Amino acid sequence: MxxxxxxxxxxxxxxxxxxxxxxxxxxxxxxCAVGARGAELPDDDDRFGYHPIDLVRARAVHDxxxxxxxxxxxxxxxxxxxxxxxxxxxRRVHALNVEATRQLLLACERHxxxxxxxxxxxxxxxxxxxxxxxxxxxxxPLDLDPAAPQWRRDRVEADLTACARLxxxxxxxxxxRCAELLAxxxxxxxxDYLRSRVCLRPLGFDPMLNVLSMxxxxxxxxxxxxxxxxxxxxxxxxxxxPLSRVIARWGRLxxxxxxxxxAPLYRLRARxxxxxxxxxxxxxxxxxxxxxxxxxxxxxxxxRPTHPIAWPVPRR
Amino acid sequence: xxTPATFHDEGHGFDLFGLSPAAVARAVALGAPAYERYxxxxxxxxxxxxxxxxxxxxxxxxxxxxxxxxxxxxxxVRHTGRVPRMIADRxxxxxxxxxxxxxxxGVVSGTRGNVRRLLEQGELLAIFPxxxxxxGKSWRDRYRLQAWRVGHAELAIRHRAPVIPVAIVGAEExxxxxxxxxxxxxxxxxxxxxxxxxxxxPVRYHLRYGAPxxxxxxxxxxxxxxxxxxxxxxxxxxxxxxxxxxxxRTARRGLWR
Numbered sequence: 001m002x003x004x005x006x007x008x009x010x011x012x013x014x015x016x017x018x019x020x021x022x023x024x025x026x027x028x029x030x031x032c033a034v035g036a037r038g039a040e041l042p043d044d045d046d047r048f049g050y051h052p053i054d055l056v057r058a059r060a061v062h063d064x065x066x067x068x069x070x071x072x073x074x075x076x077x078x079x080x081x082x083x084x085x086x087x088x089x090x091r092r093v094h095a096l097n098v099e100a101t102r103q104l105l106l107a108c109e110r111h112x113x114x115x116x117x118x119x120x121x122x123x124x125x126x127x128x129x130x131x132x133x134x135x136x137x138x139x140x141p142l143d144l145d146p147a148a149p150q151w152r153r154d155r156v157e158a159d160l161t162a163c164a165r166l167x168x169x170x171x172x173x174x175x176x177r178c179a180e181l182l183a184x185x186x187x188x189x190x191x192d193y194l195r196s197r198v199c200l201r202p203l204g205f206d207p208m209l210n211v212l213s214m215x216x217x218x219x220x221x222x223x224x225x226x227x228x229x230x231x232x233x234x235x236x237x238x239x240x241x242p243l244s245r246v247i248a249r250w251g252r253l254x255x256x257x258x259x260x261x262x263a264p265l266y267r268l269r270a271r272x273x274x275x276x277x278x279x280x281x282x283x284x285x286x287x288x289x290x291x292x293x294x295x296x297x298x299x300x301x302x303x304r305p306t307h308p309i310a311w312p313v314p315r316r
Numbered sequence: 317x318x319t320p321a322t323f324h325d326e327g328h329g330f331d332l333f334g335l336s337p338a339a340v341a342r343a344v345a346l347g348a349p350a351y352e353r354y355x356x357x358x359x360x361x362x363x364x365x366x367x368x369x370x371x372x373x374x375x376x377x378x379x380x381x382x383x384x385x386x387x388x389x390x391x392x393v394r395h396t397g398r399v400p401r402m403i404a405d406r407x408x409x410x411x412x413x414x415x416x417x418x419x420x421x422g423v424v425s426g427t428r429g430n431v432r433r434l435l436e437q438g439e440l441l442a443i444f445p446x447x448x449x450x451x452g453k454s455w456r457d458r459y460r461l462q463a464w465r466v467g468h469a470e471l472a473i474r475h476r477a478p479v480i481p482v483a484i485v486g487a488e489e490x491x492x493x494x495x496x497x498x499x500x501x502x503x504x505x506x507x508x509x510x511x512x513x514x515x516x517x518p519v520r521y522h523l524r525y526g527a528p529x530x531x532x533x534x535x536x537x538x539x540x541x542x543x544x545x546x547x548x549x550x551x552x553x554x555x556x557x558x559x560x561x562x563x564x565r566t567a568r569r570g571l572w573r
Binding site: 130131132133134135136137140202203204205206207208238239240241242245249259287288289291293308315 | 326330331333406411413415416424428429504
């Protein structure tokens, strides 16, 4: 198998590239991302090659797909490129988050060698409501609220764009809806939330959250590639715990505050400190949780989360 | 208390729904005075509750706030060691504090996805088919089963789980609703109940468990989608609960004893 990974310089893309380079079933890995590579990626050799391209530029994408990608005989793409900062807004952001996904899927359908596209989606696409089940399976409703921030709307649209092509094209499509990757640089809202010494949470609510480690996320993609299974899969992590425990295990001070005060307080924090945590993006899950049901991935991909987060504070 | 047999620890002492054995132990201790001294719960037939595997307890419901649910929960935990997953109305997750505390002791909001998952896990469910209408019963309606929903029958047939009818006698006299204010919908609750007394009266509770009803023997799995079959199955459970209530009421020697 030969694989192209988009978003290869971001922490997740880089971790996936490093894992695939070690994978015996994978003969060659190509990585692409905007701009120059860093030390996070292996050096170019016969196993790995890096191509700096902007996925928003259709010509550049075409030249990559019908150039190095075809020449290497790449048969699978992992599309993981995405804007990570919720403050990023506008047409160019949408162009990467959604249009690049669409164009990539369309291009792959007439590509001579690519047969499988794995799209990285996230648990953020689900509508978390009091009236929904605590466990979200792949059939749970998506958040189609037009008033939702672009960050979420883009994710839902990209996810649906990929889902719409399931089974209708010669290319196999796999959509992996990952639980929150609790790691730096991944755009994790929770990670940013936990950067403050004091973490405020809605008074009277302590929802169950599920978080994913990098090792498990990589493992889920590795399995999706090697099994080649088509479909939508939830990818939960090995840790399911209440928000208050997340805060405690991170060594932060857990301060419950009446819910309506949280949005203005966190807006001030975002403005004052330039941090990316937005309460409006997290409001519903900070009340009602929403844990991914990973049984489909367990059954079809053979994926079971086995790598818990390395919590800074040991369990009491 | 020992960790319940069906408890699936997700790595931090909580299951996927937020149940924590430590919180269950605390709730048993906290509820002991109400269970032992105030309502002096008399329990009969708890041996009917299966000690393992999926099963559904079905009981009558009453009393402004679900005190009867709390006593049934205590009783099942004490006598069987299993933590019954009480199925609550879907507005419950919106209640501050209550939602968290309920989740820790195994109460689950009654969405299809939740109950299906619990039965597949082999859990013991407790369902009040009268729902919130039952909690809002007035004194005049005591022990008259209100609108009897059929969800429990559907689940029992689909998941091949036995139904254990339960009569809760005492609760219906303990805290009847004097007035329902239908316009007020706090946190999505369907109405605001004004009870007849500020606190529940210390009426003695009698819990009686009936013999398991094997709806899955009488009905084929496909019947779970057949409205007529469901109505018949639910009526059978309803009749069993009514008979148990009648039996228990005749057997007791007064409200307080």
